[in-house]
Amino acid sequence: MSDYFSLYKTMLLIRRFEERLLAEFSTGKLVGTTHTYIGQEADAAGIFSVAGADDVIFSNHRCHGHFLAYGGDPYRLAAELMGRATGLVGGRGGSQHIQWRNFYSNGIQGGIVPVATGMALVEKAQKTGNIALVFIGDGTLGEGSLYESLNIAALWTLPLLIVLEDNHYAQTTPSEKGVAGSMTGRFAAFGIPVWERETADVLEVRLAATEAIQRVRSGAGPACLLLHTYRFSAHSKGDDPRSPEELTRIRQFDPLNVHAKRLPSAEIEQAETEVAPVVNDAFARADADPFPSLRDY
Amino acid sequence: MAVTVLDSLNHALDHAMDTDSRVYLLGEDILDPYGGAFKVTRGLSTKFPERVLTTPISEAGIVGVANGMALRGLRPVAEIMFGDFVTLSADQLVNHAAKFRWMYNDNVRLPLVVRTPMGGRRGYGPTHSQSLEKLFLGVPGLKVVAPNALGNPGDLLLAAIAEEDPVLFVEHKLLYTRPLLEPGQxxxxxxxxxxxxxxxxxxxxxxxxxxxxxxxxxxxxxxxxxxxxxxxxxxxxxxxxxxxxxxxxxxxxxxxxxxxxxxxxxxxxxxxxxxxxxxxxxxxxxxxxxxxxxxxxxxxxxxxxxxxxxxxxxxxxxxxxxxxxxxxxxxxx
Structure with missing residues (x-):
């Protein structure tokens, strides 16, 4: 199948998985909270189509899309979200705290960045040729440990790519109330080059990611991939202050629609046909799995 | 000359770095000739220049970087210059180091040691004299260890470095110059x-x-x-x-x-x-x-x-x- 098809299918898998996830909250099969990736799919699909198989990934609270694009198992993710013993981390972590192979996530804003910096140091010290990628958002720009990490990563020429997904809102707070000055200027101050794109086109993301990753892998030090994007859903579940007009406007920038124009309609249908059973199977199997217990402690 | 607590800790770090290339030191002002504010790391940057990393004044960054190193197979020993500053790395200790192993269902290990001098009686005032270890007692997943002049503080430090889990290693400042105590003597x-x-x-x-x-x-x-x-x-x-x-x-x-x-x-x-x-x-x-x-x-x-x-x-x-x-x-x- 074509490369374009595969990018589309990755984005569609994320979209359908997240839609199903939100739907399962109303059936009572999911409790707690979650942060969906709907609207931002082009970022993960584009980046992971060019990241190295052994690169180290540190993701954040909004990690499902990153994990699925990384190649993670939708069933193990669904099981984790539903609090089952078969989940990625046995039900201990839930939506924001997952780990599989070289993929890690944590729900603390900013705190993950120095950790990813240390991971990059290991890849450099061991001369593996791998890099570390850490995903942050516009909201993370308020956290001090981000800047400590940028300073250290630049001083020590570490192979770290900071992926900044600016979806314009830190939970309910718009960037203009949370981010002073320039986003790119923050990185420039540390001598860290920025690839900046305002796009919902997965091919544009992929091209920028290719260049930024190449730069980091070359040993030239950290880089930033700054992607201005839109999330279509609430931050988590019931916290969306945006007007219907704004939501309608941003829905024009749907990465699935942008990329679908490049595919024959038969492939669009095929993608739906292939993704639907994967998502159904993930949630149905997870629903039949046992809950974990504390008996081992 | 009698062996002091400081000598014991310094020799232990030397031994750990000599016998295990996964051991790294990182902290503020730890390079020779200064060798750290209390000299616990003296001589080590000369002997192991690749693995002794002097850092900016970034306690959260130091412990965060050490967390990432530990998660990916190294054995970092981070120094926080004064125990009072460990609050700046509290998020890394509590929400990262102490949680990862359990939260990731034992998929990972985090062999980290954070060493720091605590305690007063040196006239350093309100922000350089505290014993803040109480704030970190009872954090699930984090061990807190404190050497004394009896036994061998260096052996305690080596045991902490050999752990698969994070250890906060609290050294009272007044211990450094104390000769080791010998049972029966x-x-x-x-x-x-x-x-x-x-x-x-x-x-x-x-x-x-x-x-x-x-x-x-x-x-x-x-x-x-x-x-x-x-x-x-x-x-x-x-x-x-x-x-x-x-x-x-x-x-x-x-x-x-x-x-x-x-x-x-x-x-x-x-x-x-x-x-x-x-x-x-x-x-x-x-x-x-x-x-x-x-x-x-x-x-x-x-x-x-x-x-x-x-x-x-x-x-x-x-x-x-x-x-x-x-x-x-x-x-x-």
């Missing part, structure tokens, strides 16, 4: 000493052939004060103490302390952290739950910041006389 000549629970050894010290009326539990530098108080109680008041010296503060087991308390029926805890909701409070609570009829007193710092002026600092931090007074009150003399 010098100040310890009169004591019979039992050791418990490797690798972070606890000790029970008693005067043979005299029935003890009181158990003093303590850790770190305050063992020096507790010994001085025990001597005074013996010489001036004919009150004999058992001393129980902890090395692992959190999590902690009740033995050998509970066995000692069943002999004496009286517990006095001594610590340099502030009194309220501190180490002694938890030790006392656990012991009262386990030992029927136990009587308890705590000696600790007043619930105030540590003042700069010596007269105030001395009044705020626990003294030998405070320990003697509390002991006499406890045993009813």
């Amino acid at each position: 010098g100040e310890l000549a009169d004591y019979e000493i039992q050791e418990f629970s490797e690798p972070y050894t606890s000790y029970v010290l008693r005067i043979p052939n005299y029935a003890p009326c009181l158990t003093i539990a303590t850790y770190g530098y305050n063992f020096e004060l507790a010994r001085a108080a025990a001597l005074d109680l013996m010489m001036e008041h004919e009150a004999f103490c058992e001393l129980v010296l902890f090395s692992q503060l959190s999590p902690f087991g009740l033995q050998p302390l509970a066995a000692s308390l069943r002999r004496t029926g009286n517990l006095l805890t001594v610590e340099e952290g502030t009194l309220s909701l501190g180490w002694g409070a938890e030790v006392a609570a656990r012991c009262v739950e386990a030992v029927e009829g136990l009587r308890v007193r705590r000696v600790a710092a007043r619930d105030l910041p540590v003042a700069n002026a010596k007269s105030l600092e001395d009044a705020i931090l626990p003294s030998v006389q405070d320990i003697v007074n509390a002991a006499l009150e406890l045993v009813g003399r």
Whole structure:
């Protein structure tokens, strides 16, 4: 199948998985909270189509899309979200705290960045040729440990790519109330080059990611991939202050629609046909799995 | 020249780096010729230049980077220059280091040591004199270990470096220049000493052939004060103490302390952290739950910041006389 098809299918898998996830909250099969990736799919699909198989990934609270694009198992993710013993981390972590192979996530804003910096140091010290990628958002720009990490990563020429997904809102707070000055200027101050794109086109993301990753892998030090994007859903579940007009406007920038124009309609249908059973199977199997217990402690 | 606590720790780091290429040191101002604010890392950057990393003043960054290193197979030892600054890395210790292994269902290990000097009595004032380890006691997934001048502090540090889980290693500043104490010799000549629970050894010290009326539990530098108080109680008041010296503060087991308390029926805890909701409070609570009829007193710092002026600092931090007074009150003399 074509490369374009595969990018589309990755984005569609994320979209359908997240839609199903939100739907399962109303059936009572999911409790707690979650942060969906709907609207931002082009970022993960584009980046992971060019990241190295052994690169180290540190993701954040909004990690499902990153994990699925990384190649993670939708069933193990669904099981984790539903609090089952078969989940990625046995039900201990839930939506924001997952780990599989070289993929890690944590729900603390900013705190993950120095950790990813240390991971990059290991890849450099061991001369593996791998890099570390850490995903942050516009909201993370308020956290001090981000800047400590940028300073250290630049001083020590570490192979770290900071992926900044600016979806314009830190939970309910718009960037203009949370981010002073320039986003790119923050990185420039540390001598860290920025690839900046305002796009919902997965091919544009992929091209920028290719260049930024190449730069980091070359040993030239950290880089930033700054992607201005839109999330279509609430931050988590019931916290969306945006007007219907704004939501309608941003829905024009749907990465699935942008990329679908490049595919024959038969492939669009095929993608739906292939993704639907994967998502159904993930949630149905997870629903039949046992809950974990504390008996081992 | 006698081996000091500082020598012991420095030699341990040297040995760890020499025998395991996964061991890295990182911290502020740790490069030679300065060798760290308290000189614990002196000589190591000369010997292992690739693996001793001097950092910006970024305590969260230091511990965060060390967390990432530990998650991916190295054995970092991070130094926080003053224990007071460990609050700046609290998020990394509590929400990252201590959680990853459990939260990721034991998929990962995090062999991290964070070393830091705590304690006062050097006139450094409110933000360079505290004993803040109490803030990190009881954090699931984080061990807190404190060396003392008995046994070998370097062995404790090597045990911490060999762990698969994070350890906060709390070194009292006044210990650094102290010569190591030898069981059966010098100040310890009169004591019979039992050791418990490797690798972070606890000790029970008693005067043979005299029935003890009181158990003093303590850790770190305050063992020096507790010994001085025990001597005074013996010489001036004919009150004999058992001393129980902890090395692992959190999590902690009740033995050998509970066995000692069943002999004496009286517990006095001594610590340099502030009194309220501190180490002694938890030790006392656990012991009262386990030992029927136990009587308890705590000696600790007043619930105030540590003042700069010596007269105030001395009044705020626990003294030998405070320990003697509390002991006499406890045993009813």
